[in-house]
Amino acid sequence: MHLIKLFNKWRNERFEEHVSKMKVENKCPDCYGRGFIVYPANVYSFHSDHFRCPGCEGSGLYEDWKPH
Known part of the structure; x- marks a missing residue:
């Protein structure tokens, strides 16, 4: 349990x-300032x-960033 707390x-x-x-x-911390996020469509494509x-x-x- 202590290891989990340390990791968190x-x-x-x-x-x-x-x-x-x-x-x-x-x-923006989520997209590193790009304005978009890339999700791989498929491992093989x-x-x-x-x-x-x-x-x-x-x-x-950053000023427009809303943490979720």
Whole structure:
């Protein structure tokens, strides 16, 4: 049980570091400032599906980012 708590603490600290870095760069932490998120359509296909980032509504800016 203690190992799970340590892992969750590490994961949360890492996420907070990522969010603070993206804030300095004024980029959305979910899409890294691209405005869209890529989901692989299939492991065996060479194309991917692009979807507008739900966190920043496609702007790519940190100021528009809404954490969910």
